[in-house]
Amino acid sequence: MAPPTSAQIGLSSTSQSVRLSAVKQGWVTVSGSRSGAVATSWNLDPEQTAAVTLVAQFAGMEGAIPALQVPGRPTPPPGEAGIPGTALVLFSQRIAATNALEIHLRLPAPPGLPPGTYTGTLNLVAITQ
Amino acid sequence: MTTSARLRRSFVFLFPWAALALGTGAAAAQSGTASPARVVTLSALRVGQLTVSLPAGASRSIPAVSDNAVNTFTGTTTIVTQWNLNPGQTNTVNLIAYFSNPTIAMSGGAVQIPSSRILGRVTTGLPIAFTAFTQNGIGAVGTAGGSLRLFAVNITGTNKNSSRTDNLDLQLNLVGFPTLPPGTYSGTLNIRAITQ
Numbered sequence: 243m244a245p246p247t248s249a250q251i252g253l254s255s256t257s258q259s260v261r262l263s264a265v266k267q268g269w270v271t272v273s274g275s276r277s278g279a280v281a282t283s284w285n286l287d288p289e290q291t292a293a294v295t296l297v298a299q300f301a302g303m304e305g306a307i308p309a310l311q312v313p314g315r316p317t318p319p320p321g322e323a324g325i326p327g328t329a330l331v332l333f334s335q336r337i338a339a340t341n342a343l344e345i346h347l348r349l350p351a352p353p354g355l356p357p358g359t360y361t362g363t364l365n366l367v368a369i370t371q
Numbered sequence: 372m373t374t375s376a377r378l379r380r381s382f383v384f385l386f387p388w389a390a391l392a393l394g395t396g397a398a399a400a401q402s403g404t405a406s407p408a409r410v411v412t413l414s415a416l417r418v419g420q421l422t423v424s425l426p427a428g429a430s431r432s433i434p435a436v437s438d439n440a441v442n443t444f445t446g447t448t449t450i451v452t453q454w455n456l457n458p459g460q461t462n463t464v465n466l467i468a469y470f471s472n473p474t475i476a477m478s479g480g481a482v483q484i485p486s487s488r489i490l491g492r493v494t495t496g497l498p499i500a501f502t503a504f505t506q507n508g509i510g511a512v513g514t515a516g517g518s519l520r521l522f523a524v525n526i527t528g529t530n531k532n533s534s535r536t537d538n539l540d541l542q543l544n545l546v547g548f549p550t551l552p553p554g555t556y557s558g559t560l561n562i563r564a565i566t567q
Contacts (some may be wrong), residue, residue, distance in 0.1 A: 250419040250460040252510050253567040258425045260448050260468075262477055262489075262560060264433040264543055268553035287553040 270294060270368045280332075282368050293371045295334040298364055332366075419456040421464065421493040423564045426451060431541055438550045441490075444541040450521070452564050453534040458526045463567045465509050466496070468560055473517025476504065477543075477558035482551060484558070486517040490542040495535075496522035501542050512565040517542065526566075 268286035282296050428448030436442050454464050468491060470476040476486040490501035497520055504519045522537060524530070541560075545551065 250456055250566055252566065253419050253456075253461070253464070254420050254510070254512050255421045255423045255452075255563055257561045257563045258423050258429070258450075260425065260428065260539075260541075260560040260562065262444065262541070262558040264436045264438040264442065264444075264556045265430070266438075266479075266551045266553045266556070285553055287555075289554065293528065313503045 243254040268370070270370060272296065272366045272368045274366055280366055282333075284368070284370075286370060291370045293334050295369045295371060297367045297369060298330050298332050299367070334371075375432055381551060396466070404556045407530060417457070419454065419461065419566070421454045421456070421564050421566060422452070423466070423562055424451045424453075425449065425562070430537070433543060436543065436551060436556075438545055439547065440545055442517060442543040444543065448539040448541070448562075450537045450539055450562060452522075452537070453563070454526075454566075455532045456526050456530045458528050458567065461526045461527070461566045463523050463525050464564055465512075465567060466537070466564050467509055467513045467518055468521055468562045469508060469513040469518035470504060470558065470560060471517070475558075476517070476560075477538045477554035477556045479554045480552065482554075482556065484543070484548075484556060486546050488548060489558075489560075491519045491521070492524065492540040492542075493537050494534070494540075495537050497551055501540070503544070509567065510565050512563045521562075523567075 266287075268284065268291060270282070270284040272280065272282050274280045280296070282294070284294050286294070313355070428446050431444040431446060431448060433442045433444055447468050448465065452464065452466055456464070470486040470489070475483045475487040476489050477484040486504040489504050491504060492498055492501045502519060504517055504520045506520060507513065507515045508518045509520065521539065523534070524535065539562075
């Protein structure tokens, strides 16, 4: 007696697996205006980010106003951003927020600056930790 | 009863072994008699062989997902399917890729990505263009609404003992899908062959 014709129908192999992974990267943006308003927004993975830190630092002004200071803590920013002594950590937090920023410049002590217009660039950098 | 019959009866009663000896002459007269034929059925079934292996591409990733776009998984998955089958007992060999749970093909946190958002393509097989994993399984292999048949090959005398190699490309279709929160999304795609 021959085996039934369906003897090998439904025969299956063992299962093999393909592991799939997709990563959605977070982002951080900073935008400012001449009025001093700074908007910082982010979309981050809380499991991979502890904090968002906004750092302000002056660039290219060391020669013109070498003793420029800003109130608060002239703390070197975390990471590699900023120049020690010319930067300020504006905030550090984990939640999305829009932070208004009012910048106060304190001019150096005597002899003071001659009357005139002084220009410079204040860089704002947000960093995740 | 005659005298000779009476004597023979007494002889058998007294010497039964002698009666047995005398009976051999009667048995010889029945030589050549056969019992009814009895058929013993012999059957041997050689089990077919069907295997699937993934020599490359068992782990696929998208390093930077873009929302509202079709994202392609890096690389390709190489699938080797081997079989040794009886063409008189097997019509086709089918390769099925499927997700165990079609509603959660991939997940991360509370976000679930259904299998309809995963697209597969095998240029040497059936879905030569990217096709969603929304097909039904075959037999006991696959899941309803979460499967994709990658190829079906007819088994004949010329390919009853053969193999083939196919490459599976995968995409994640996020067009129209809610924006994904940043994070890692993972899932498992099962691949299995079955005969029909």
